Amino acid sequence: xxxxxxxxxxxxxxxxxxxxxxxxxxxxxxxxxxxxxxxxxxxxxxxxxxxxxxxxxxxxxxxxxxxxxxxxxxxxxxxxxxxxxxxxxxxxxxxxxxxxxxxxxxxxxxxxxxxxxxxxxxxxxxxxxxxxxxxxxxxxxxxxxxxxxxxxxxxxxxxxxxxxxxxxxxxxxxxxxxxxxxxxxxxxxxxxxxxxxxxxxxxxxxxxxxxxxxxxxxxxxxxxxxxxxxxxxxxxxxxxxxxxxxxxxxxxxxxxxxxxxxxxxx
Amino acid sequence: xxxxxxxxxxxxxxxxxxxxxxxxxxxxxxxxxxxxxxxxxxxxxxxxxxxxxxxxxxxxxxxxxxxxxxxxxxxxxxxxxxxxxxxxxxxxxxxxxxxxxxxxxxxxxxxxxxxxxxxxxxxxxxxxxxxxxxxxxxxxxxxxxxxxxxxxxxxxxxxxxxxxxxxxxxxxxxxxxxxxxxxxxxxxxxxxxxxxxxxxxxxxxxxxxxxxxxxxxxxxxxxxxxxxxxxxxxxxxxxxxxxxxxxxxxxxx
Numbered sequence: 009x010x011x012x013x014x015x016x017x018x019x020x021x022x023x024x025x026x027x028x029x030x031x032x033x034x035x036x037x038x039x040x041x042x043x044x045x046x047x048x049x050x051x052x053x054x055x056x057x058x059x060x061x062x063x064x065x066x067x068x069x070x071x072x073x074x075x076x077x078x079x080x081x082x083x084x085x086x087x088x089x090x091x092x093x094x095x096x097x098x099x100x101x102x103x104x105x106x107x108x109x110x111x112x113x114x115x116x117x118x119x120x121x122x123x124x125x126x127x128x129x130x131x132x133x134x135x136x137x138x139x140x141x142x143x144x145x146x147x148x149x150x151x152x153x154x155x156x157x158x159x160x161x162x163x164x165x166x167x168x169x170x171x172x173x174x175x176x177x178x179x180x181x182x183x184x185x186x187x188x189x190x191x192x193x194x195x196x197x198x199x200x201x202x203x204x205x206x207x208x209x210x211x212x213x214x215x216x217x218x219x220x221x222x223x224x225x226x227x228x229x230x231x232x233x234x235x236x237x238x239x240x241x242x243x244x245x246x247x248x249x250x251x252x253x254x255x256x257x258x259x260x261x262x263x264x265x266x267x268x269x270x271x272x273x274x
Numbered sequence: 275x276x277x278x279x280x281x282x283x284x285x286x287x288x289x290x291x292x293x294x295x296x297x298x299x300x301x302x303x304x305x306x307x308x309x310x311x312x313x314x315x316x317x318x319x320x321x322x323x324x325x326x327x328x329x330x331x332x333x334x335x336x337x338x339x340x341x342x343x344x345x346x347x348x349x350x351x352x353x354x355x356x357x358x359x360x361x362x363x364x365x366x367x368x369x370x371x372x373x374x375x376x377x378x379x380x381x382x383x384x385x386x387x388x389x390x391x392x393x394x395x396x397x398x399x400x401x402x403x404x405x406x407x408x409x410x411x412x413x414x415x416x417x418x419x420x421x422x423x424x425x426x427x428x429x430x431x432x433x434x435x436x437x438x439x440x441x442x443x444x445x446x447x448x449x450x451x452x453x454x455x456x457x458x459x460x461x462x463x464x465x466x467x468x469x470x471x472x473x474x475x476x477x478x479x480x481x482x483x484x485x486x487x488x489x490x491x492x493x494x495x496x497x498x499x500x501x502x503x504x505x506x507x508x509x510x511x512x513x514x515x516x517x518x519x520x521x522x523x524x525x526x527x
């Protein structure tokens with residue numbers, strides 16, 4: 009369908025596009041200026057590159073890590089822990105939320121436990137987790153899971169409860185049982201909540217995995233950062249942080265893409 | 275004796291922790307096949323509860339409800355419920371919305387789907403079947419909601435203030451529209467409303483309820499020409515007479 013637009017409309021569209029471009033250009037400029045400033049300030053010794061590192065040093069550190077074959081080992085380890093924890097927690101949390109929605113009795117029984125677990129700083133369980141799961145990947149995945157799962161339960165359950173009561177009534181009048189109400193109404197209704205939860209979970213699972221690696225690890229980005237701090241190699245700390253930023257952004261983008269696809273399938 | 279729908283000595287009590295409220299007590303009335311019956315009463319008198327009981331959504335405290343000689347205890351396939359607002363699912367196309375009852379009731383046969391498509395064609399929604407509800411006007415959405423109610427071929431339609439969410443202009447037109455569809459499909463309808471003129475314009479029989487606990491106060495049979503649609507009825511002389519009678523009845527202690 010081809011439509012003729014008025015010149016006013018075309019002007020409006022053009023204005024909107026120019027605005028988007030302006031935003032993008034400014035965003036990129038800020039990053040470039042920041043990196044440039046950082047590099048120059050350290051180059052002329054105005055700030056100490058030993059304490060603050062520099063873009064140049066970070067690139068060198070990355071290439072060193074790459075040449076020694078460590079780079080992808082660390083990235084792979086952390087990514088693995090984060091993603092496995094993220095998926096397990098998102099699925100388990102959603103499943104528990106479904107059970108709570110299904111059975112008011114079970115929800116009321118377990119509500120105080122969920123509330124307490126939610127308020128408890130998960131890092132306090134660190135020593136226990138290490139003893140139970142050993143000082144390795146398993147413990148970190150479990151930490152990630154723990155940090156993420158409670159938030160998932162609470163978010164998803166709240167989402168399920170927001171379903172329009174009249175629509176439930178309508179389905180009941182058609183003779184629908186709980187299962188049918190869930191499949192035909194609650195599930196499709198909660199897809200936006202699920203995606204919001206996934207977005208939050210991306211952040212939560214990074215917190216979990218890095219926290220886990222701080223506590224106990226021999227490899228991973230969190231390990232790089234902690235180790236760098238201990239031996240005062242701030243290049244390593246900065247490099248770890250930068251890699252982390254990139255990975256988190258990447259994971260967020262994947263979820264955002266998932267959101268776009270699910271919207272289109274409406 | 276053998277009414278299509280019969281409510282006999284019906285009562286309903288609501289329980290909360292600190293109180294119990296008798297919503298309905300000793301309610302009795304019947305609806306004949308093909309009749310359009312409107313229930314009006316003071317607000318909060320338990321009108322909606324009556325529909326919920328007939329739809330089998332809540333448990334009665336006493337008495338009986340029989341439909342075609344069969345007692346109603348759970349949601350009955352012979353009953354279609356239309357709620358306030360159209361309640362179409364925004365993530366489903368019109369087509370999928372109107373087919374929904376067939377899926378829920380496990381009766382999605384080729385025959386039933388054809389029947390539903392014919393309804394869409396007959397009432398001018400077939401070209402819009404691939405549209406989503408938010409792409410349609412309020413009136414069309416209401417018609418789609420009616421077709422959804424009709425798709426599983428219920429004999430009795432329960433209407434719970436189905437037009438209350440619409441603006442006045444649309445309301446008159448949709449009211450006319452819905453009336454024509456119900457009459458041409460030869461369905462029996464039980465309407466609950468607080469709008470006296472709506473009741474007069476639609477119903478063959480008007481039941482006035484008392485304050486809570488709800489009982490039948492008086493039953494009126496309207497005397498309009500059978501072919502008169504709601505809009506035409508509103509133009510007739512005795513429309514205002516009816517309004518006055520019912521207004522007085524409602525506000526009389």
